[in-house]
Amino acid sequence: MKRIAVVGCTGAVGLTMLELLGPTELEVLCMASPRSAGKLLQVGGRDYLIEPFSVEACATCDVVFLCVSGEFALKYGEQLAQSSVVIDNSSAFRYHPDVPLLVPPINGKSYKGEYLIANPNCSSAIALMVLGPLHQAFGLESAIISTYQAASGAGQPAMLELRERARGFEDYGLDNGSENFAHNLAFNVIPQVDRFEDNLYTREEMKVVWELRKVLGEPRLAISTTAVRVPTLRSHAESLTLKFKQPIHSLEGVRRLLAEAPGVELVDDPAAGRYPMPMTSTYKHAVEVGRIRFNLIYGQYGLDLFISGDQLLRGAALNAFEIMQLVKR
Amino acid sequence: MKRIAVVGCTGAVGLTMLELLGPTELEVLCMASPRSAGKLLQVGGRDYLIEPFSVEACATCDVVFLCVSGEFALKYGEQLAQSSVVIDNSSAFRYHPDVPLLVPPINGKSYKGEYLIANPNCSSAIALMVLGPLHQAFGLESAIISTYQAASGAGQPAMLELRERARGFEDYGLDNGSENFAHNLAFNVIPQVDRFEDNLYTREEMKVVWELRKVLGEPRLAISTTAVRVPTLRSHAESLTLKFKQPIHSLEGVRRLLAEAPGVELVDDPAAGRYPMPMTSTYKHAVEVGRIRFNLIYGQYGLDLFISGDQLLRGAALNAFEIMQLVKR
Numbered sequence: 001m002k003r004i005a006v007v008g009c010t011g012a013v014g015l016t017m018l019e020l021l022g023p024t025e026l027e028v029l030c031m032a033s034p035r036s037a038g039k040l041l042q043v044g045g046r047d048y049l050i051e052p053f054s055v056e057a058c059a060t061c062d063v064v065f066l067c068v069s070g071e072f073a074l075k076y077g078e079q080l081a082q083s084s085v086v087i088d089n090s091s092a093f094r095y096h097p098d099v100p101l102l103v104p105p106i107n108g109k110s111y112k113g114e115y116l117i118a119n120p121n122c123s124s125a126i127a128l129m130v131l132g133p134l135h136q137a138f139g140l141e142s143a144i145i146s147t148y149q150a151a152s153g154a155g156q157p158a159m160l161e162l163r164e165r166a167r168g169f170e171d172y173g174l175d176n177g178s179e180n181f182a183h184n185l186a187f188n189v190i191p192q193v194d195r196f197e198d199n200l201y202t203r204e205e206m207k208v209v210w211e212l213r214k215v216l217g218e219p220r221l222a223i224s225t226t227a228v229r230v231p232t233l234r235s236h237a238e239s240l241t242l243k244f245k246q247p248i249h250s251l252e253g254v255r256r257l258l259a260e261a262p263g264v265e266l267v268d269d270p271a272a273g274r275y276p277m278p279m280t281s282t283y284k285h286a287v288e289v290g291r292i293r294f295n296l297i298y299g300q301y302g303l304d305l306f307i308s309g310d311q312l313l314r315g316a317a318l319n320a321f322e323i324m325q326l327v328k329r
Numbered sequence: 330m331k332r333i334a335v336v337g338c339t340g341a342v343g344l345t346m347l348e349l350l351g352p353t354e355l356e357v358l359c360m361a362s363p364r365s366a367g368k369l370l371q372v373g374g375r376d377y378l379i380e381p382f383s384v385e386a387c388a389t390c391d392v393v394f395l396c397v398s399g400e401f402a403l404k405y406g407e408q409l410a411q412s413s414v415v416i417d418n419s420s421a422f423r424y425h426p427d428v429p430l431l432v433p434p435i436n437g438k439s440y441k442g443e444y445l446i447a448n449p450n451c452s453s454a455i456a457l458m459v460l461g462p463l464h465q466a467f468g469l470e471s472a473i474i475s476t477y478q479a480a481s482g483a484g485q486p487a488m489l490e491l492r493e494r495a496r497g498f499e500d501y502g503l504d505n506g507s508e509n510f511a512h513n514l515a516f517n518v519i520p521q522v523d524r525f526e527d528n529l530y531t532r533e534e535m536k537v538v539w540e541l542r543k544v545l546g547e548p549r550l551a552i553s554t555t556a557v558r559v560p561t562l563r564s565h566a567e568s569l570t571l572k573f574k575q576p577i578h579s580l581e582g583v584r585r586l587l588a589e590a591p592g593v594e595l596v597d598d599p600a601a602g603r604y605p606m607p608m609t610s611t612y613k614h615a616v617e618v619g620r621i622r623f624n625l626i627y628g629q630y631g632l633d634l635f636i637s638g639d640q641l642l643r644g645a646a647l648n649a650f651e652i653m654q655l656v657k658r
Contacts, residue, residue, distance in 0.1 A: 142626055146475035146568040148518045148559065166495040166516075172562070172611045187495075187561050188608040189477045191568075191620050191635040196599045200580075200622035209625065224625040226568040226633060228477065230559050232516050233501070239475040239520075239555040241570075251529075270525045279517040282501045291520050293529035296538065296553040297471055304555060306520040 001062045001329045005029040005084075007053055008067035010036050012156040012234075013089055016317035017065055018043040029057055059083040062329040065320055066090065081116040085327050087320050091207060094118040094214075101214050104322040105262040106132035110217075111326050119323060122315025123147050123204065123227065124211035126236055129287040129314065130307055133261040134254070135216050139245035141301075142222035145208060145238055149193055149227060150278060152234035152311045154180045159233050162186060166231065181229060190229040202227055235278035236315060237308040247300040251292055254303065258289050263314065268292050276308035287314050330391045330658045334358040334413075336382055337396035339365050341485040341563075342418055345646035346394055347372040358386055388412040391658040394649055395419065410445040414656050416649050420536060423447040423543075430543050433651040434591040435461035439546075440655050448652060451644025452476050452533065452556065453540035455565055458616040458643065459636055462590040463583070464545050468574035470630075471551035474537060474567055478522055478556060479607060481563035481640045483509045488562050491515060495560065510558060519558040531556055564607035565644060566637040576629040580621055583632065587618050592643065597621050605637035616643050 006021075008014045009030035021028060022044045030041055030048040037052040051057060058064045058080050066073050066080075066088040073092035080086045093099040093116060100111055101118045106128050111117070120128070127145065134140065151162040158180035165186035178184050182192045193204035201209075204227040213221045230237075248254060259266040267276050268290035276288035287309035295302030309315060335350075337343045338359035350357055351373045359370055359377040366381040380386060387393045387409050395402050395409075395417040402421035409415045422428040422445060429440055430447045435457050440446070449457070456474065463469065480491040487509035494515035507513050511521045522533035530538075533556040542550045559566075577583060588595040596605050597619035605617035616638035624631030638644060 144473050144570050144626070146555075148477070148557065163498070166498070169492070169495070172608050182602050183606065184608060188606055189559060189561060189566050189637075190606060191566070191604050192599065192602070199625075200599060200620070201625070202599075222626040224570060224631075224633060226475075226570075226620070226635065228566075228568065228635075230477065230518060231561070232518060237518050237520070237557075239557065239568075241473050241553060241555075270521065270529060270531075273511050273521065275520050277512065277517055277519060279501050279513060291529070291555070296528075296530070297473070297551040302553075304553060306555065306557075308518075 003027040003061045004063040005058050005061040006065045007031045011067055012152055013316045014067035016312040020317055020321045063324050086116050087323050089119045102323050103128045103215050107215050108326050119320045120211045121207040122311045124208050125315050125319050126287050126309035128215050129263045130289050141245050142243040144241040145225045147227045148230045148237040150232040150234050150236055150311050185231050193227040193229055232278040234311050235282045235308050236311045240305050242303045243298050244301050276306050278308055281308040332356040332390045333392040334387050334390040335394045336360045340396055341481055342645045343396035345641040349646055349650045392653050415445050416652050418448045431652050432457045432544050436544050437655050448649045449540045450536040451640045453537050454644050454648045455616050455638035457544050458592045459618050470574050471572045473570040474554045476556045477559045477566035479561040479563050479565055479640050514560050522556040522558055561607040563640050564610045564637050565640045569634050571632045572627050573630050605635050607637055610637040611639055
């Protein structure tokens with residue numbers, strides 16, 4: 001592999017990808033809208049000249065990262081995959097049966113050299129780091145998930161808006177609207193991420209259902225989710241209630257299993273005030289897991305736990321980066 | 330009823346109680362620590378001279394509101410209840426079999442004139458407004474609850490700390506500690522409210538379990554909870570996954586039921602961006618309920634919904650106020 005492209009390099013995920021690439025020996029083409037083209041981008045210890053997007057330039061690359069909208073990906077994804085391996089961060093192709101949806105530590109071995117690969121939704125990717133090993137060990141029967149999602153999922157301007165609104169906050173009044181969220185997010189929580197589906201779940205909630213099933217290879221797995229935006233900057237948290245087919249004999253065994261799982265950091269010493277939090281998981285590559293306890297309803301067949309992971313890293317760019325490492329070119 | 334006392338009048342709950350009392354014909358004694366005694370308190374359109382707490386002064390009152398710590402309540406509660414009806418906002422007596430735990434719209438009819446009455450935990454009181462009518466209609470089998478709890482639950486100084494930290498926030502760094510929470514709360518979520526029990530649940534989580542069972546009169550009801558502090562000011566939110574004994578034939582029926590329930594406001598028009606949020610439920614007497622949908626696992630036997638209610642009003646002072654209205658003195 002010699003040459004890669006990052007399309008959408010000025011967005012939150014694109015920038016994080018460039019940070020991850022760091023001072024690499026790879027040649028990296030940075031592409032964005034014509035508005036940004038020609039500007040210089042300093043990131044990850046390197047200077048990049050932003051180029052306008054072009055199919056021809058992408059075709060000279062071994063791997064093309066699409067950190068752009070689903071509409072853009074739908075329009076160009078298959079065309080780009082004629083000549084390059086395309087790793088698409090949008091949801092455009094995730095549910096297509098022929099497109100692998102990869103979380104490398106969990107289902108990376110299922111990759112068979114396809115040219116179009118989907119990167120999962122951030123909430124899915126973060127949950128899967130923990131659900132993967134638990135499912136393998138105890139057989140997941142059902143998962144009930146409530147999320148605490150950061151502003152970064154709505155992009156770079158959303159993070160700025162939240163910080164400015166929080167700084168200038170006086171009191172709750174009439175909804176003063178938002179450029180980036182369904183409502184003002186400062187000192188608020190919003191139980192809507194993405195648009196609503198006919199079944200009254202949001203698309204974000206259904207993405208988690210569909211993607212957990214696809215990555216775990218369990219197309220009928222019982223999952224229910226509530227996706228909520230909270231006023232944090234770039235780490236999601238999730239409250240998980242899990243039911244298993246096999247009984248769990250000791251929490252210590254669960255802790256050992258998760259401590260050894262790739263991409264997972266066990267942060268589970270509640271008496272010492274240690275548990276997963278956005279404040280501590282931000283900028284971390286690993287997903288924090290803690291508050292591990294037997295569920296009060298399911299007893300030894302159930303676990304409750306709390307996780308937190310950086311939405312831009314594990315939830316997006318880092319997973320895409322790890323997909324690239326699977327690609328043999 | 331002629332004369333009441335508010336003990337702990339300078340705290341967040343005490344002040345909210347005085348606001349609720351407003352320009353009443355009742356004589357109101359305001360009591361606080363010797364440190365505050367002698368100061369003038371302007372609240373609810375009235376001026377109050379703060380008195381030091383005294384058992385003798387309380388004994389001249391028909392009703393005594395205890396808006397103080399559990400230790401204080403344990404020390405004085407039973408003594409005060411010799412001469413006055415004591416409505417205690419702490420958890421000191423909530424689980425005592427002889428002490429009624431009242432949420433008036435739900436189990437107010439069970440009140441038999443006891444002199445010591447417990448006011449529930451805020452998360453419990455808010456959830457019960459919605460769980461009560463649903464349990465009555467469909468028979469609750471299990472409840473899985475994740476909370477999004479505001480700073481106000483940790484008191485007035487906690488709300489100030491959150492606002493100041495949010496205003497001065499630069500970046501996530503090392504935990505810079507907190508005077509009021511287990512960690513800094515600005516742009517963070519903390520999966521710890523109250524201390525940890527032996528079963529690794531927090532006391533806040535177990536309070537919800539115990540109190541839902543007691544108020545609904547179902548001592549073995551299956552409940553599991555995760556209590557999380559989020560950076561909002563004074564309204565809690567909760568994500569509820571409920572399983573029922575009887576099938577639910579239409580969501581429209583559920584909406585009608587909840588729209589007519591006392592103390593509940595149906596806010597459930599997701600396509601129009603209307604659902605419960607701290608921003609809109611703050612300062613409201615009613616608990617907002619919305620995001621009502623069939624649970625993806627339990628089908629017609631399950632509902633997922635989202636609620637939000639003012640922690641200081643419905644979660645504390647307003648419930649205590651409604652308990653006072655049950656007292657015939």
